[in-house]
Amino acid sequence: MYAFDYKKAASLEDAQQAFESADDGTFMAGGMTLIPTLKQRLASPTDVIDLDGIDDLRGITVDSDSVTIGAMTCHADVAASADVKKAISALAHLASLIGDPQVRNRGTIGGSIANNDPAADYPGALVGLGATVHTTKKTVSADDFFTGMFETALEEGELVTKVSFPIPEKAAYQKFPNPASRYAVVGAFVAKTKDGIRVAITGAGATVFRVPEMETALTGSFTADAIADIAVPADELNSDLHATAGYRAHLIGVMAKRAVADCG
Amino acid sequence: MQISVTINGKLESGDVEPRTLLVEFIRYQLGLTGTHVGCDTSQCGACTIHMNGKSVKACTLLAAQADGQDIQTIEGVAPAEGPLHPMQEAFRDNHGLQCGFCTPGMIMSALAMVERYKGEDLDEQTIREELEGNLCRCTGYHGIVKAISAGAKAMQGGA
Numbered sequence A: 001m002y003a004f005d006y007k008k009a010a011s012l013e014d015a016q017q018a019f020e021s022a023d024d025g026t027f028m029a030g031g032m033t034l035i036p037t038l039k040q041r042l043a044s045p046t047d048v049i050d051l052d053g054i055d056d057l058r059g060i061t062v063d064s065d066s067v068t069i070g071a072m073t074c075h076a077d078v079a080a081s082a083d084v085k086k087a088i089s090a091l092a093h094l095a096s097l098i099g100d101p102q103v104r105n106r107g108t109i110g111g112s113i114a115n116n117d118p119a120a121d122y123p124g125a126l127v128g129l130g131a132t133v134h135t136t137k138k139t140v141s142a143d144d145f146f147t148g149m150f151e152t153a154l155e156e157g158e159l160v161t162k163v164s165f166p167i168p169e170k171a172a173y174q175k176f177p178n179p180a181s182r183y184a185v186v187g188a189f190v191a192k193t194k195d196g197i198r199v200a201i202t203g204a205g206a207t208v209f210r211v212p213e214m215e216t217a218l219t220g221s222f223t224a225d226a227i228a229d230i231a232v233p234a235d236e237l238n239s240d241l242h243a244t245a246g247y248r249a250h251l252i253g254v255m256a257k258r259a260v261a262d263c264g
Numbered sequence B: 001m002q003i004s005v006t007i008n009g010k011l012e013s014g015d016v017e018p019r020t021l022l023v024e025f026i027r028y029q030l031g032l033t034g035t036h037v038g039c040d041t042s043q044c045g046a047c048t049i050h051m052n053g054k055s056v057k058a059c060t061l062l063a064a065q066a067d068g069q070d071i072q073t074i075e076g077v078a079p080a081e082g083p084l085h086p087m088q089e090a091f092r093d094n095h096g097l098q099c100g101f102c103t104p105g106m107i108m109s110a111l112a113m114v115e116r117y118k119g120e121d122l123d124e125q126t127i128r129e130e131l132e133g134n135l136c137r138c139t140g141y142h143g144i145v146k147a148i149s150a151g152a153k154a155m156q157g158g159a
């Protein structure tokens, strides 16, 4: 690791001020991606600004039509929340599948979506449920938030503050995990919401995407059979040492069908 | 920078660089070498400790992040001279280790899992899933899973 200055922010204003006065500052949530990145010297910020002391960024609130999760809420808290399990069990289930217990105790929803790893789970839930991302500068729909591989609609110095998820009629998440890291080789999030059916795929492409053909077919008949013949072309999918694009294309069909069946 | 951390019930202070890892502070500055570094890449769990009662990987935390927090390492599980903790005893009885390199991390994960599943059934499948963040290169895990199951029962027995 290259040397840097460390600052623990006490409030959002404090964090933003620290960012502005730094030459090349970076925010840190749980450090689950940032610290490995620093160790590999893939980043060399002058200042690391720790968000851990900002209590306003933590917590889960549930009302009659939405679940709202603060950016610094860790995966373990979402997975264990009785309120989340009751309102959107697929979301708690998704959080329980991320990495391992130690990672879930530190990794946060804000850090996960700001990083937008193509194999991350949360982007699937955000797009699958049609969530809204709240930042220090704007309110943006999940469809517009994830813009490319490790790219989001966040600007320099902009912080995710919370994410709100509309409560669906039904939803389910199925992932084919990488056996070593547990990151998604392919993950399918399917939801029946009051604005229609949504099918979001993570892990397979540069960033999370929807499958409109499946959404249309499921609107006609909400059964796994209805999407059995829909193939997503492999051309734009990821190929790496974990899986070829062709294999990922196949897995999309399998995981999406399982998710539909799992919706019950 | 100056930090102070409660380690195994005792307040410890030290001067660290912002980039000092928590595991480096624990091993090299405090001399508590029971916490191991297996991979240094967040994968193996040999460095697992408890921070405020939660299992975390000390190779993926800065010492600065632990300032003011409550840490427990393997050394804090049982008194140095006294009897072993029931979970440690269970690892000994059930062939839960061979070389022993992964064991401190395994025990810290096991204790966190018992705490998390208090009052629920800690069955074999659950134990295996909960060990996702801990690698062992020797045992093939069967002994470890048996040990955790036995250790959990011994702990509930009020031992």
Ligand SMILES: Cc1cc2nc3c(=O)[nH]c(=O)nc-3n(C[C@H](O)[C@H](O)[C@H](O)COP(=O)(O)OP(=O)(O)OC[C@H]3O[C@@H](n4cnc5c(N)ncnc54)[C@H](O)[C@@H]3O)c2cc1C
Pocket (backbone or CB within 6 Å): A026, A027, A028, A029, A030, A031, A032, A033, A034, A035, A051, A071, A072, A097, A098, A099, A100, A103, A106, A107, A108, A109, A110, A111, A112, A114, A115, A119, A120, A121, A122, A154, A158, A159, A160, A161, A181, A182, A183, A184, B042, B043
């Ligand atoms: C061994 C291992 C296994 C994993 N397995 C999975 C898996 O199966 N599925 C999965 O989805 N993920 C997985 N992860 C990732 C994990 O879920 C973390 O959520 C992710 O690494 C982000 O970590 P963090 O929240 O600690 O953010 P950090 O590492 O602290 O930050 C990540 C990036 O986000 C920025 N950032 C953080 N918070 C904010 C904010 N509020 N606003 C704006 N920017 C912010 C930081 O500046 C940094 O660039 C795994 C990680 C590890 C180490």
Ligand code: FES
Pocket (backbone or CB within 6 Å): B036, B037, B038, B039, B040, B041, B042, B043, B044, B045, B046, B047, B048, B057, B058, B059, B060
């Ligand atoms: S040394 Fe920390 S996870 Fe391997």
Ligand code: FES
Pocket (backbone or CB within 6 Å): B096, B097, B098, B099, B100, B101, B102, B103, B135, B136, B137, B138, B139
């Ligand atoms: S006993 Fe040798 S690594 Fe587990």
